Amino acid sequence: MKIKVAPSILSCDFGRLAEQVRSIERAGADLVHVDVMDGHFVPNITIGPVVVKDIRKATRLPLDVHLMIEHPEKFIDAFAAAGSDMITVHIEAAGRVRLSRIRARVKSKGIAFGISLNPGTPFAKIKRVCRLADFILVMSVNPGFGGQDFIPSVVPKIKKLREVFRGDIAVDGGINEATGRLVAEAGANVLVAGSHIFKSGDYARTIRRLKWVLHGRK
Ligand code: DX5
Ligand code: ZN
Numbered sequence: 001m002k003i004k005v006a007p008s009i010l011s012c013d014f015g016r017l018a019e020q021v022r023s024i025e026r027a028g029a030d031l032v033h034v035d036v037m038d039g040h041f042v043p044n045i046t047i048g049p050v051v052v053k054d055i056r057k058a059t060r061l062p063l064d065v066h067l068m069i070e071h072p073e074k075f076i077d078a079f080a081a082a083g084s085d086m087i088t089v090h091i092e093a094a095g096r097v098r099l100s101r102i103r104a105r106v107k108s109k110g111i112a113f114g115i116s117l118n119p120g121t122p123f124a125k126i127k128r129v130c131r132l133a134d135f136i137l138v139m140s141v142n143p144g145f146g147g148q149d150f151i152p153s154v155v156p157k158i159k160k161l162r163e164v165f166r167g168d169i170a171v172d173g174g175i176n177e178a179t180g181r182l183v184a185e186a187g188a189n190v191l192v193a194g195s196h197i198f199k200s201g202d203y204a205r206t207i208r209r210l211k212w213v214l215h216g217r218k
Pocket of ligand 1: 004008010011033035038066141142143144145146147148173174175192193194195
């Protein structure tokens with residue numbers, strides 16, 4: 001499977017947001033990963049629909065909106081109207097019934113639906129709902145902040161998930177070339193990376209090297 005790279009703008013310079021988004025587009029990013037936090041589901045607050053609307057104006061890349069919020073169903077319409085192409089909801093924020101209702105709402109707007117799970121959430125939980133999702137976002141850090149260390153115990157979960165799920169499997173948190181290779185070998189095909197990309201001096205080179213983790217150096 002071809003590896004796609006989704007830079008997480010959480011680690012960008014928000015004072016130059018539009019410019020940074022354009023830079024990662026030029027550098028070969030496949031998606032723009034937008035981390036939405038509400039201060040309840042996670043202990044941090046980031047951005048909302050008004051900012052997503054401006055990101056939409058800055059790029060043609062698909063906007064991959066990762067909702068780390070309670071009551072995600074209340075905000076689907078606003079994030080859809082802001083121009084999201086993909087919306088991900090956490091399994092810890094909505095049970096199976098709510099997830100399928102949210103899915104219907106998201107899909108009715110022509111938006112791809114993703115389900116995310118925290119590092120501590122077992123495989124059995126995602127297995128039960130994965131047929132609802134177009135893609136799965138496996139968290140490899142506890143969500144809330146960029147720049148944390150990758151949690152290696154998620155690798156077996158990715159392997160098991162790949163056995164039952166054919167869509168895109170993205171991994172988010174602590175991704176660099178070494179951890180990117182580990183998760184890609186386990187069956188993931190989308191690498192979400194924040195600090196590794198934005199702290200590098202050369203976005204294009206960093207993104208290219210992430211896309212090539214399974215093929216050695218380039
Ligand atoms: C974590 C966010 C991630 C985060 C990744 O709560 O969902 O997308 O920004 O950042 P790095 O790559 O720095 O771990
Ligand atoms: Zn994220």
